[in-house]
Structures are given as C-alpha cells and as structure tokens.
Amino acid sequence: LAQVEWSRARREGVEGPAPAPPPLETFAYMYSREVARLREIALEQRGQNSATTGVWVRYPKGSDPAPLVNSLCGRNTGWCTAEAPTAAGQLANGDFHVYYSDDAQGNPTVPRIAIRMEDVAIREVRGIGPGQNLDAVMAGTDVLARKMGEFGTEGIAYQRRTLHMARLTTIEHRVLAGEELSREDLRFLYEIDERIEGFGYQADPRVAELIQRRGRIRQDLALIFGVDPTQISLTAEEALRGNIAYHFGALDLGGLTSAGGLTLPQHVGGMLNLGGLTSAGGLTLPQHVGGVLDLGGLISAQGLTLPRHVDGLDLGGLISAHGLPLPQSLGGWLALGGLTSAEGLTLPQHLG
DSSP, X not given: OHHHHHHHHHHTTOOOOOOXXXXXXXXXXXXXXXXXXXXXXXXXXXXXXXXXXXXXXXXXXXXXXXXXHHXXXXXXXXXXXXXXXXXXXXXXXXXXXXXXXXXXXXXXXXXXXXXXXXXXXXXXXXXXXXXXXXXHHHHTSSHHHHHHGGGTHHHHHHHHHHHHHHHHHHHHHHHHTTOOOOHHXXXXXXXXXXXXXXXXXXXXXXXXHHHHHHTOHHHHHHHHHTSOGGGEESSHHHHTSSOOSEEOSOEEOTTOSOOTTOOOOSEESSOEEOTTOSOOTTOOOOSEEEEEEEOTTOSXXXXXXXXXXXXXXXXXXXXXXXTOOOOSEESSOEEOTTOSOOTTOOOOSEEO
C-alpha cells in the first residue's frame, strides 16, 4: 500500500524516497485498510473523491431500517449498519445520521460520514477511510464540525477530534507537496503532547505513513526536543546506552527482573514494559510515557516515583498503595486490581 501511495505521489509530481517495507500488522487491519484503499480508488474513478457537497439525512429512532440499509447497500462503506439486523438494532436505540456527498450526476448518494445516537448521546462517528476514520477529503472540510454544532454539549466533546483530523489533513497535504513542517507541526504529528484522536476504531494510519514518508525520524525528534540526534533512540539497545532524551515507539524491557544499573530515556513515545520487576528499588522512570506503563509485577510501591504523564498504568500486582502518589491525570486506564485496601490511595482526577 505504501508503494502504491508513493507511486501515485510520483505521478502527481511529488518527489520523495521510496517507502520502507511496512511493519507486520494483523490480517484484519491489513484487510480493512485494503478495502478502504479500493474504496478510495473507486471514488476517484467515478470522480467523487473530491466531492464534498452533499446533504445530511436523519433516520429517526424507531423508524423502518430499510431506507438506511438500501442507501448503504453496495457502497462498500465498511459500516456494519449496512446489514439490516444491525441497522434495526441501532435505530431502536436512537437516531442515525448519514452525510451523502454528490455522485457524478450531482445527486447526494455517496455515504461518507455516519453518526450513531443512543437517545441524545453520540455513540459513534464513522467515516469511510482506513479503520473507519474520516477519509482524507472529508477530514479537510468543516462538514462534520458544523453538524456537531447541532448536538450541544455532546457535539463539543467531538470537536477536538474534528480539529485533529483537519490539522492532520493539512500536514498530509504539506508533506505530499514536499514542504517543510514547523516544530509545532512535528510535535503534533509525533503525538508528543497528546494522542491524535480520530473517529475510527483504529488510530488514523496516516500518522505512521506520514512519519515513514518523511524518513527522518531521528532528525525530526532532535529538532522537536532541541537535542543532538544521538540523543534520540530507535531501538532498545540505543535506549539503554544513557543520555537519551527521547525513545521513539515502544520499549519492551519485560524480561528485566532488577532495575539495578538501568538508565531509561527521559521520554518514551510508546509503551514501556517493565512488567518483570517485583521491586522499584533503583528504578528511575522517564518523565513522560506516551503509551501504557506496565509495572504489573510490582508488589510494593515503596520507592516508586511515577512519570508526570503516562497514557495507561498497570499496577495490578500492588497489594498496598500506601505512600504512592498517582498522576493527577491519565490518558488511558489504571489497573489496581491487586489492592486489598484503599488506605492511603488518592485516585487521579481524570481517567481517559
């Protein structure tokens, strides 16, 4: 797929290095991405990929599912709503909204965005891009943002995602055009301060694809953090050599049983697996962990100082949390399933 995209960019006059082989992925995700790419090609062939004009159609709660199902049948959206039993079940719980862009005859028949409600609550927003994210064309418009304005406080919760998708689309266009990115754009693309939130059930694949297309991970991160490129690690071996400001991706050290002599990077971009440790003695954790921090093997919190930011935190082996200051905010989940007492426990103010 990366090769196909690179070839297409070359035909459009955008120069860039040939892509490296993609990482291994689950078959289901690879299949869904291929379906999305074929859908995009089909739209291009019909001259509909660039079409953004259209209409929103509301299918009321409790209504006959047939019109909704018929409008999706054969459209290859990837939405389970195209199946009559699923559509009936969803409409039994709330309204369903679909945005249809214009076809080649100017009729709004091409489904591009879906909003599924349960009573007054928004339960899902789906597009026809990979992983059911918004396709790149729709993500660059305000069609969804304007629609969300109709849902009051429910819509406000989704505005962050629409902004993320719009900014990602802008960055995508700049990368494909061979333009330079600012440090702020790079911080966003590499998800330094926050995760890029889309509308699909998977992360928007454009993030990894754009980073891969640029082909300068070490240089980009050195610019972001204002450090020498040698202070950026891409492998576990590099991460443990000391004086590392940022490690790109996950860092799996689950085989370690002792933290003695361990020097970790100041920041880890993805998951940090230290699940084999039973004691925090000698452990100095990074200031920031962009993914899950696995400390599930610890049975005592004595001497443990957690990062200022972590996305998810596994402390499932702790029997007591006495004296353990947890972060005020966690972007993901918190596991404390082994506690036998809540004495001394102060939970975060926010859990993602």
